[in-house]
Amino acid sequence: MKRTSIFIIILAITASAAWAQAPDADRKKCTTTTTYIHGLQDNFGGGPDPTTPSPALAAFLGPLANPATYDYNAPNNHFGDSFRICGCKTCGGTLEVRVRHTNPVDIPLNDGITVGLAPFGPRVVSALVWAAGDPPVKTLTFNLDPAKLNEVLCAQKTDSPWLDVYVQDDTTIDYIKLTIFQP
Numbered sequence: 001m002k003r004t005s006i007f008i009i010i011l012a013i014t015a016s017a018a019w020a021q022a023p024d025a026d027r028k029k030c031t032t033t034t035t036y037i038h039g040l041q042d043n044f045g046g047g048p049d050p051t052t053p054s055p056a057l058a059a060f061l062g063p064l065a066n067p068a069t070y071d072y073n074a075p076n077n078h079f080g081d082s083f084r085i086c087g088c089k090t091c092g093g094t095l096e097v098r099v100r101h102t103n104p105v106d107i108p109l110n111d112g113i114t115v116g117l118a119p120f121g122p123r124v125v126s127a128l129v130w131a132a133g134d135p136p137v138k139t140l141t142f143n144l145d146p147a148k149l150n151e152v153l154c155a156q157k158t159d160s161p162w163l164d165v166y167v168q169d170d171t172t173i174d175y176i177k178l179t180i181f182q183p
């Protein structure tokens, strides 16, 4: 199945909830909101949705067993996908990830999500995916700190830096929606 890659640029005055959380000074500097959606929003169905890892993430995932696409159901997997950002300077952003326990379930409570550039020195996000008592399907949302985001993106010294997302190892990803605020 073909990947869905929706690329929307909105000159944003209208505010999302995430936008409303940006500091006032940053909000004035950034008038462009870009949303990237990878993976079909198909509720984990319809077969696997492919990923497009950056060269650095592909090298990181290479030695790991059981690489995962979107909607990949088996436990003990390593999921990675990358987003190519237009320009390195941002006022922050948000990351939305639809997740589900794999079937069969294994040990999702120790699963982690990491956002940065493989092999993940500076990190924009480093967190557990699941908390005790969570339902087996949920949507994660992270606010992306602009200083950490700029550190990872601008260090690449390119107009099209990568942002890598890595999740392991008993979680299935339906889709990832990345929103970036820029001047």
Ligand SMILES: [Ca+2]
Binding pocket: 040, 042, 044, 045, 046, 047, 048, 049, 070, 071
């Ligand atoms: Ca699918």
Ligand SMILES: [Ca+2]
Binding pocket: 106, 107, 108, 109, 110, 111, 168, 169, 170
């Ligand atoms: Ca696990």
Ligand SMILES: [Ca+2]
Binding pocket: 039, 040, 041, 042, 043, 044, 045, 049, 070, 071, 173, 174, 175
């Ligand atoms: Ca999907």
